[in-house]
Amino acid sequence: MADGAAPVLDVQGLQTVFRTRGGEVHAVNSVSFHLNSGELLGVVGESGSGKSVTMMSLIGLLPSPPADVRAGTVMLGNRDLLKISADDLRDVRGAKVGFVFQNPMTSLNPVFMVGNQIMEPLIRHMGLTRKQAAVRAAELLSMVGIPDAKARLNAYPHQFSGGMRQRVMIAIALACDPDVLIADEPTTALDVTIQAQILELIKDLRQKLGMAIVWITHDLGVIAGIADRVMVMYGGQVVEQAPVRELFANPQHPYTRALLKTIPSLTGEREERLQVIEGQPPILAGPPTSCPFQARCAHAFDRCRTENPQRRAIDDSPVGRGHDVACHWTPETAHA
Amino acid sequence: MLDAAPKAQTPLVQVRGLKMYFPIYSGLLRRHTGNVKAVDGISFDIMAGETLGLVGESGCGKSTVGRALLRLYEITGGHVVINGIDVATLGTEELRRARPQMQMVFQDPQASLNPRMSLADIIGEPLDEHTDWDKPRKLARIYELMDAVGLNRRFANRFPHEFSGGQRQRIGIARALALNPRFIVCDEPIAALDVSIQAQVVNLLEDLQQKFGLTYLFISHDLSMVRHIADRVAVMYLGRIAELSPRDALYARPLHPYAEALLSAVPEPDPALAQTRQRIILQGDVPSPANPPQGCNFCTRCPRVFDLCRQVEPDLIQVEPGRFVACHLYPDTKTAGSTGDPEAKEHTQQGESQ
Numbered sequence: 001m002a003d004g005a006a007p008v009l010d011v012q013g014l015q016t017v018f019r020t021r022g023g024e025v026h027a028v029n030s031v032s033f034h035l036n037s038g039e040l041l042g043v044v045g046e047s048g049s050g051k052s053v054t055m056m057s058l059i060g061l062l063p064s065p066p067a068d069v070r071a072g073t074v075m076l077g078n079r080d081l082l083k084i085s086a087d088d089l090r091d092v093r094g095a096k097v098g099f100v101f102q103n104p105m106t107s108l109n110p111v112f113m114v115g116n117q118i119m120e121p122l123i124r125h126m127g128l129t130r131k132q133a134a135v136r137a138a139e140l141l142s143m144v145g146i147p148d149a150k151a152r153l154n155a156y157p158h159q160f161s162g163g164m165r166q167r168v169m170i171a172i173a174l175a176c177d178p179d180v181l182i183a184d185e186p187t188t189a190l191d192v193t194i195q196a197q198i199l200e201l202i203k204d205l206r207q208k209l210g211m212a213i214v215w216i217t218h219d220l221g222v223i224a225g226i227a228d229r230v231m232v233m234y235g236g237q238v239v240e241q242a243p244v245r246e247l248f249a250n251p252q253h254p255y256t257r258a259l260l261k262t263i264p265s266l267t268g269e270r271e272e273r274l275q276v277i278e279g280q281p282p283i284l285a286g287p288p289t290s291c292p293f294q295a296r297c298a299h300a301f302d303r304c305r306t307e308n309p310q311r312r313a314i315d316d317s318p319v320g321r322g323h324d325v326a327c328h329w330t331p332e333t334a335h336a
Numbered sequence: 337m338l339d340a341a342p343k344a345q346t347p348l349v350q351v352r353g354l355k356m357y358f359p360i361y362s363g364l365l366r367r368h369t370g371n372v373k374a375v376d377g378i379s380f381d382i383m384a385g386e387t388l389g390l391v392g393e394s395g396c397g398k399s400t401v402g403r404a405l406l407r408l409y410e411i412t413g414g415h416v417v418i419n420g421i422d423v424a425t426l427g428t429e430e431l432r433r434a435r436p437q438m439q440m441v442f443q444d445p446q447a448s449l450n451p452r453m454s455l456a457d458i459i460g461e462p463l464d465e466h467t468d469w470d471k472p473r474k475l476a477r478i479y480e481l482m483d484a485v486g487l488n489r490r491f492a493n494r495f496p497h498e499f500s501g502g503q504r505q506r507i508g509i510a511r512a513l514a515l516n517p518r519f520i521v522c523d524e525p526i527a528a529l530d531v532s533i534q535a536q537v538v539n540l541l542e543d544l545q546q547k548f549g550l551t552y553l554f555i556s557h558d559l560s561m562v563r564h565i566a567d568r569v570a571v572m573y574l575g576r577i578a579e580l581s582p583r584d585a586l587y588a589r590p591l592h593p594y595a596e597a598l599l600s601a602v603p604e605p606d607p608a609l610a611q612t613r614q615r616i617i618l619q620g621d622v623p624s625p626a627n628p629p630q631g632c633n634f635c636t637r638c639p640r641v642f643d644l645c646r647q648v649e650p651d652l653i654q655v656e657p658g659r660f661v662a663c664h665l666y667p668d669t670k671t672a673g674s675t676g677d678p679e680a681k682e683h684t685q686q687g688e689s690q
Binding site for chain 1: 609
């Protein structure tokens with residue numbers, strides 16, 4: 001990874017709040033991360049951990065109200081996406097940042113032919129004519145592994161299987177050759193054998209196109225096979241961040257450790273009893289005053305209940321560049 | 337190879353040649369033009385106290401099997417003997433009387449709980465239907481069940497929306513336990529839950545099995561969780577069983593090419609292993625069950641397909657003790673039918689090999 005080069009995407013101190021009848025929900029709390037060019041950043045977390053909301057906040061996909069992106073900077077190249085106009089942002093979406101969502105059935109429009117949906121961003125953002133766009137759309141479809149691409153342009157989404165629809169979504173996301181691809185649980189709705197096909201496709205496309213990818217998932221297995229670097233989220237915050245091998249070999253946050261233990265292995269020793277993380281995820285009402293994980297944490301002590309831990313590096317690199325963790329607990333505090 | 341964890345060797349559930357077809361009507365006159373063969377002649381046994389894992393991809397018919405076993409569908413053909421009673425042929429009133437011993441835990445705890453009923457009403461509904469107990473006795477039973485699944489008694493008058501996904505699934509489990517069933521079909525009970533909550537529910541299911549001597553059919557697409565909970569595992573593909581093996585044997589060395597590909601497709605949560613592992617990537621999609629291929633139903637995607645596969649449908653035969661495979665790669669050396677019952681199989685083999 002070219003660590004010296006400027007990152008493609010640099011997010012600092014992002015904060016998103018939902019105003020609901022029951023009060024404010026602090027879904028994302030000062031999340032910072034960056035994405036280097038050509039890198040695949042995995043974002044892991046449970047539902048409600050803020051991983052999707054973070055990514056949707058970046059590119060203004062959250063309806064406001066109720067959502068309110070309160071603070072932070074999102075630098076894509078040299079522009080702050082939180083400061084530019086809605087029109088400019090629309091140009092960024094699709095052209096500079098592509099997305100693939102979880103459910104390929106609901107994210108494709110059922111009444112338009114697949115070809116039209118791939119051509120739309122090409123005409124809108126790249127200024128191609130319909131004819132040129134149709135040629136390019138066929139290229140894209142065959143690039144994502146759909147046979148007989150030219151004929152399939154005139155098919156409707158319901159004529160495709162789940163895996164094929166997700167391939168179409170990927171083709172749309174890649175249509176304008178974006179700098180960043182955000183994939184939000186793109187394989188969660190798919191079967192494992194189809195998931196394996198899509199993962200192969202993404203690996204392949206990365207080599208060919210070299211775009212930077214943010215891959216959101218709750219599946220640590222998927223992350224292990226595909227990511228360069230991993231960010232673990234819990235309760236609307238980044239609790240740990242590290243290169244993928246480092247994270248799996250040397251997890252620091254009690255949540256990450258517990259998470260790795262709760263998944264039964266397919267090949268390793270079979271445990272008689274699964275490790276559990278007792279309790280429930282936190283309700284994110286009000287700004288955080290304690291560590292979000294403290295109620296479920298085996299190591300929690302007084303400080304965890306009164307002070308939300310900041311991310312600190314556990315190696316020589318600055319926070320965000322190497323391995324960092326947001327936890328008060330250290331081997332020293334254990335003995336204190 | 338011995339069956340790894342035979343808790344008991346008497347089958348509680350015996351399924352023979354189960355078929356579940358859904359008719360297709362088309363044209364102006366809505367004529368019956370074909371069938372979706374969701375389950376196409378499968379046979380297996382579930383031993384008392386055992387957990388049989390049923391795995392496969394979406395659309396392979398695994399949920400249909402679970403529902404057909406409990407006669408939630410009018411099945412097209414075959415027999416389902418549960419605890420000595422063939423539920424496939426029971427009349428309405430007899431079926432109703434047989435229901436208490438077989439229950440189900442559903443996938444989506446949100447959709448399977450009535451939002452207008454309180455927790456006590458939901459858990460108590462089976463008691464209303466099947467017992468003539470008075471109110472205090474019912475309430476005592478409801479509390480007992482809530483204790484058993486780890487729900488606080490104070491929650492009895494709350495409504496489903498006040499609970500998290502994991503807690504809702506506990507409510508569904510308590511309801512399934514209300515009538516002291518012997519057999520529970522768990523249809524993807526953890527698929528809708530977060531990883532950290534999944535383990536809680538699976539541990540609960542295991543505890544309850546120990547405590548009440550339950551027999552489970554555990555339907556799931558999560559192969560690593562099935563490895564944890566099941567004693568034996570049946571792998572389904574397109575309405576048929578491809579392989580039925582003891583858990584350890586299957587995961588160590590899958591015999592059917594589909595079982596092998598399915599296991600190899602599961603992402604390994606270990607970056608070092610993930611890089612070195614050779615994956616089998618299946619090409620294409622699952623064919624439509626309305627129009628399954630001729631011969632072996634896996635022949636369109638099988639990496640080891642040969643001519644015979646496209647012509648003759650393989651039977652599920654025992655190729656090693658306790659291991660049943662439907663594949664022509666394993667020639668039928670020991671003449672046998674396909675009952676799926678390890679014991680019966682051994683007897684017939686002994687009889688026939690003379």
